[in-house]
Amino acid sequence: MVRRNSERRAALVDAAIEVLAKEGARGLTFRAVDVEAGVPTGTASNYFASRDALLTQAGARVYERFQPDEALIARQRAATPDKETYTTLMREVVGRVSAFRTGYLALLELRLEATRRPELRVVLTERVRADVDANVAYHEQSGLPGDATAVRLLYLALNWLIVEQLTLPDVFSEAERDQLVAAAVERIVIL
Amino acid sequence: MVRRNSERRAALVDAAIEVLAKEGARGLTFRAVDVEAGVPTGTASNYFASRDALLTQAGARVYERFQPDEALIARQRAATPDKETYTTLMREVVGRVSAFRTGYLALLELRLEATRRPELRVVLTERVRADVDANVAYHEQSGLPGDATAVRLLYLALNWLIVEQLTLPDVFSEAERDQLVAAAVERIVIL
Numbered sequence: 001m002v003r004r005n006s007e008r009r010a011a012l013v014d015a016a017i018e019v020l021a022k023e024g025a026r027g028l029t030f031r032a033v034d035v036e037a038g039v040p041t042g043t044a045s046n047y048f049a050s051r052d053a054l055l056t057q058a059g060a061r062v063y064e065r066f067q068p069d070e071a072l073i074a075r076q077r078a079a080t081p082d083k084e085t086y087t088t089l090m091r092e093v094v095g096r097v098s099a100f101r102t103g104y105l106a107l108l109e110l111r112l113e114a115t116r117r118p119e120l121r122v123v124l125t126e127r128v129r130a131d132v133d134a135n136v137a138y139h140e141q142s143g144l145p146g147d148a149t150a151v152r153l154l155y156l157a158l159n160w161l162i163v164e165q166l167t168l169p170d171v172f173s174e175a176e177r178d179q180l181v182a183a184a185v186e187r188i189v190i191l
Numbered sequence: 192m193v194r195r196n197s198e199r200r201a202a203l204v205d206a207a208i209e210v211l212a213k214e215g216a217r218g219l220t221f222r223a224v225d226v227e228a229g230v231p232t233g234t235a236s237n238y239f240a241s242r243d244a245l246l247t248q249a250g251a252r253v254y255e256r257f258q259p260d261e262a263l264i265a266r267q268r269a270a271t272p273d274k275e276t277y278t279t280l281m282r283e284v285v286g287r288v289s290a291f292r293t294g295y296l297a298l299l300e301l302r303l304e305a306t307r308r309p310e311l312r313v314v315l316t317e318r319v320r321a322d323v324d325a326n327v328a329y330h331e332q333s334g335l336p337g338d339a340t341a342v343r344l345l346y347l348a349l350n351w352l353i354v355e356q357l358t359l360p361d362v363f364s365e366a367e368r369d370q371l372v373a374a375a376v377e378r379i380v381i382l
Binding site: 021022023024025026027105108109111112113114115116121124125128129132149150152153155156157158159160161163164166167168170171179180183184187188190 | 212213214215216217218296299300302303304305306307312315316319320323340341343344346347348349350351352354355357358359361362370371374375378379381
């Protein structure tokens with residue numbers, strides 16, 4: 001029963017992500033989540049104390065789903081830690097994050113909603129800061145070239161590249177985006 | 192009469208920007224714009240053929256209001272075209288764009304709305320591409336160091352820095368943001 005409950009909760013959080021991406025933050029109601037998840041009306045409101053709780057858990061879940069799988073991490077650890085590997089890693093990150101299109105769009109909706117909801121802002125700020133810190137820590141133990149400033153600058157540039165790709169995909173062509181990732185690593189990562 | 196009409200139209204478009212930032216794209220109705228502008232109900236629907244027309248004009252108006260004034264352009268043209276001037280210019284851009292907070296947030300709302308409205312996507316794509324091209328052209332005739340790739344990479348990195356500042360301002364401190372702008376120019380602009 002506990003297991004079934006936690007599965008249903010996860011399904012509701014995943015449904016909330018889809019609603020956020022499709023309908024925007026203002027479209028996120030318990031009712032819309034019930035419909036998206038295909039469960040009886042009233043289910044979501046039984047699982048979450050408030051709309052804010054659901055928003056927060058949706059944000060956390062997106063970050064969880066962005067994580068690379070074990071095989072990918074192992075492959076990255078085995079590669080020679082040079083700039084070429086760094087570029088490959090960055091291309092994988094951009095590819096993985098933008099492949100979960102609705103997740104990234106949901107995060108943008110949550111950021112905009114955070115400008116209106118101070119409590120959500122606090123939770124998201126912690127989550128994003130933890131993400132940036134984790135990137136810096138991963139880099140440190142990876143042996144890859146460059147410093148923490150490079151990690152932060154790449155975080156900035158690649159996030160907007162993903163925004164561009166997911167919201168206005170024709171501003172840059174795929175080849176241009178690919179070149180921009182390579183140029184970003186080439187210039188920002190100082191040996 | 193024509194003049195009064197165009198003033199009122201501009202006031203309605205500016206009101207639409209505020210509504211977008213405050214209420215999100217889904218909150219943008221003719222009614223909400225009338226309330227925000229303090230005009231009688233029905234006014235906005237007299238001035239704009241559709242909600243899409245209003246969205247499009249709001250986007251164009253934000254870009255217009257982002258433009259630097261003549262005095263600033265003259266000052267920039269008179270400065271020695273070196274990396275230090277480049278850094279000052281980038282800080283001015285970040286400062287000017289983030290100072291029009293509601294305008295930038297409205298553009299993010301429009302980008303997300305564009306994922307749902309193909310026509311809006313076409314118009315915004317053209318506008319953003321024109322903006323990137325204008326940056327490249329401005330750089331070319333400025334005599335500033337670096338190439339078009341640097342202009343594009345700075346565009347990416349600084350846009351996300353502004354997103355960070357406007358949506359989750361405590362992820363980076365003001366000093367950290369300032370350092371990131373300087374480091375971005377230092378590394379990305381290759382002499």
